[in-house]
Amino acid sequence: MTRAHFAPRGSRRFGSGRRRGTSAGDGFIVGLVLILTLMPTGPTEGASAAAARTASSTTSSATAATTATTTTVLSAASAATARAAHATPSSPEADPGKPRLVVLVSIDQFRADYLEKFRDLYLPVPSAGKPGGFRWLMERGAYHLDAQHDHLHLYTGPGHAVLLTGAPPYLSGIIGNSWWDRATKTVRYCLDDPDSPVIGSAAARKGVSPKSLLVSTVGDELKMATGGRAKVWGIGFKDRAAMLMAGHLADGALWLDDESGRWISSRYYFKDGKLPGWVEAWNARKPMDAWFGKSWTPMVPASAYARAWTASGAHANPAAGLGTSFPHKVDGGLAAPGKAYYRAFTETSYANGYVFDSALEIVAREHLGQDEVPDILAINLSTNDYVGHSFGPDSPELIDVSVATDRQLAAFLQALVSAVPGGLGSVTLVLSADHGVAPNAIAMKEAGFAAGVYDEEALRSTAEEALDRELGAADWTSGIVEGELYLDHATVEAKKVPLDRAQTIAAAALAGAPGVYDAVTSARIQTGALPPTALSRRIAESWNPERSGDVVILPSPYWTEKSAEKGATHGSPYAYDTRVPVLFAGAGIRPGRRPEPVTTLDIAPTLATLLGVLAPSGCEGRVLGEDLR
Numbered sequence: 118m119t120r121a122h123f124a125p126r127g128s129r130r131f132g133s134g135r136r137r138g139t140s141a142g143d144g145f146i147v148g149l150v151l152i153l154t155l156m157p158t159g160p161t162e163g164a165s166a167a168a169a170r171t172a173s174s175t176t177s178s179a180t181a182a183t184t185a186t187t188t189t190v191l192s193a194a195s196a197a198t199a200r201a202a203h204a205t206p207s208s209p210e211a212d213p214g215k216p217r218l219v220v221l222v223s224i225d226q227f228r229a230d231y232l233e234k235f236r237d238l239y240l241p242v243p244s245a246g247k248p249g250g251f252r253w254l255m256e257r258g259a260y261h262l263d264a265q266h267d268h269l270h271l272y273t274g275p276g277h278a279v280l281l282t283g284a285p286p287y288l289s290g291i292i293g294n295s296w297w298d299r300a301t302k303t304v305r306y307c308l309d310d311p312d313s314p315v316i317g318s319a320a321a322r323k324g325v326s327p328k329s330l331l332v333s334t335v336g337d338e339l340k341m342a343t344g345g346r347a348k349v350w351g352i353g354f355k356d357r358a359a360m361l362m363a364g365h366l367a368d369g370a371l372w373l374d375d376e377s378g379r380w381i382s383s384r385y386y387f388k389d390g391k392l393p394g395w396v397e398a399w400n401a402r403k404p405m406d407a408w409f410g411k412s413w414t415p416m417v418p419a420s421a422y423a424r425a426w427t428a429s430g431a432h433a434n435p436a437a438g439l440g441t442s443f444p445h446k447v448d449g450g451l452a453a454p455g456k457a458y459y460r461a462f463t464e465t466s467y468a469n470g471y472v473f474d475s476a477l478e479i480v481a482r483e484h485l486g487q488d489e490v491p492d493i494l495a496i497n498l499s500t501n502d503y504v505g506h507s508f509g510p511d512s513p514e515l516i517d518v519s520v521a522t523d524r525q526l527a528a529f530l531q532a533l534v535s536a537v538p539g540g541l542g543s544v545t546l547v548l549s550a551d552h553g554v555a556p557n558a559i560a561m562k563e564a565g566f567a568a569g570v571y572d573e574e575a576l577r578s579t580a581e582e583a584l585d586r587e588l589g590a591a592d593w594t595s596g597i598v599e600g601e602l603y604l605d606h607a608t609v610e611a612k613k614v615p616l617d618r619a620q621t622i623a624a625a626a627l628a629g630a631p632g633v634y635d636a637v638t639s640a641r642i643q644t645g646a647l648p649p650t651a652l653s654r655r656i657a658e659s660w661n662p663e664r665s666g667d668v669v670i671l672p673s674p675y676w677t678e679k680s681a682e683k684g685a686t687h688g689s690p691y692a693y694d695t696r697v698p699v700l701f702a703g704a705g706i707r708p709g710r711r712p713e714p715v716t717t718l719d720i721a722p723t724l725a726t727l728l729g730v731l732a733p734s735g736c737e738g739r740v741l742g743e744d745l746r
């Protein structure tokens with residue numbers, strides 16, 4: 118594929134592109150650069166369980182579970198500390214610059230502006246070297262002010278595939294949550310794998326694995342660099358988030374069975390078809406049921422919601438039984454915990470605390486961060502995405518869940534201090550997100566923007582009718598999936614029509630449809646015949662020869678798919694979807710506010726360098742050397 122029209126990634130970053138001229142070059146931003154020194158780690162960071170409990174209790178959420186888990190972690194940490202005391206300091210792996218544990222927290226649908234917009238509501242940075250929440254990361258870590266995803270189709274699968282591979286979708290193969298499979302003539306989910314049955318769930322589920330991910334992750338490279346001794350885990354409510362971050366060689370990935378509230382996995386990771394004993398024991402206690410019948414009440418003063426754009430709940434589309442405004446009853450409309458309850462629970466401000474508690478259980482039970490061989494734990498907080506989809510990015514609920522996440526993050530970090538020898542001096546933390554979110558399209562239309570909703574299936578009909586008209590009646594289109602139109606190549610061949618002609622007819626029809634900014638044929642992408650814009654580059658970066666469609670459809674700004682007429686969604690190549698946090702803190706990290714543009718592709722090579730391992734196989738990002746000590 119010819120890509121000569123696009124500037125190489127390096128020159129884009131430091132060249133004279135439009136983004137450069139309006140951001141990094143501005144002197145006033147450079148003037149804001151502060152070099153902050155991370156508070157010294159050591160005895161002062163030896164957290165007490167009480168401190169962790171205090172931080173947790175302010176969330177009015179997972180207090181009981183956090184307390185229980187923290188106790189477990191502390192006992193495991195004590196044992197680990199004893200073990201560490203007997204470790205040989207001259208062990209070849211002992212390297213003071215290397216973290217014992219890397220923790221990546223990906224907040225699903227967490228837009229970059231949420232850090233600053235709600236800053237006054239987040240915990241202040243604690244004294245005495247204790248970690249806090251977002252502000253601690255922003256003020257004591259490496260905080261990238263101009264960070265974004267650099268691909269098309271801003272969905273969960275592609276976003277999470279980027280974070281620990283550093284590979285754009287054209288290489289990672291994860292071009293969407295799903296794509297059209299030409300061989301089977303069906304929609305294929307990014308994790309589909311009949312050879313890897315789901316384990317731990319009573320429900321009939323299709324097998325899943327990370328086999329469709331065509332490149333390695335940082336965890337895979339760490340495994341290969343340590344003879345498999347490094348431990349790598351992923352956890353989150355969503356299987357694609359947990360697995361696409363954990364990778365191929367991970368020890369395990371856990372996600373939620375929404376039928377039962379249990380953590381489940383795939384035989385891909387557990388060859389004997391059994392979950393680890395501690396996961397079974399955790400599930401047997403049904404800890405998620407503890408919130409049944411409670412209400413999600415606001416935790417910040419009502420005055421804080423004045424900044425919400427759509428405060429009325431008029432555009433809300435919540436899960437069963439939650440209601441469109443506070444307080445939200447958390448029972449799913451059921452008399453006892455069941456699927457609707459678990460779905461509702463995951464959409465409340467309590468749920469991220471539960472995920473963090475479960476992640477701490479992994480640390481304790483799998484002994485992460487306890488020896489000189491570094492480990493990786495990838496955590497996805499899906500709740501922010503569920504709340505954003507249901508209530509929109511400008512709702513009181515979104516503000517509330519962001520603030521709850523801050524408190525829960527602080528409690529988690531405090532517990533990590535106790536769980537890992539050396540505290541946060543031994544742990545490197547990364548915070549990012551898989552994508553942002555658009556404001557509700559109807560609210561934007563009512564506000565006077567050129568906004569609206571489009572229907573993907575209607576777009577397919579538009580293309581089909583145009584092809585029928587120009588080339589004669591036939592079944593020209595196979596499917597339309599997440600912004601990609603697939604033509605039926607057998608039909609095109611049988612009718613002896615050049616493929617690029619059929620593509621051009623379909624693209625012209627789609628480009629004229631309401632809500633479509635442009636429609637681009639794969640022939641144009643493959644020959645580099647796109648204008649030299651950042652958007653064109655992202656189209657090419659996301660076009661995989663085997664999995665992508667014949668026509669890539671680009672929505673107009675503020676237009677969303679019809680299914681998100683209420684609530685909100687993401688997927689577009691615009692700032693509200695692409696701009697996400699990128700923050701590092703802890704072991705090996707040089708703190709500071711960094712205005713230079715970075716992308717999420719840069720996270721993986723930076724971590725690989727920090728860990729002293731090869732960059733993942735498809736990695737195209739840059740090592741953020743300015744962040745490393």
Ligand SMILES: [Zn+2]
Nearest residue numbers: 225226273551
């Ligand atoms: Zn997502």
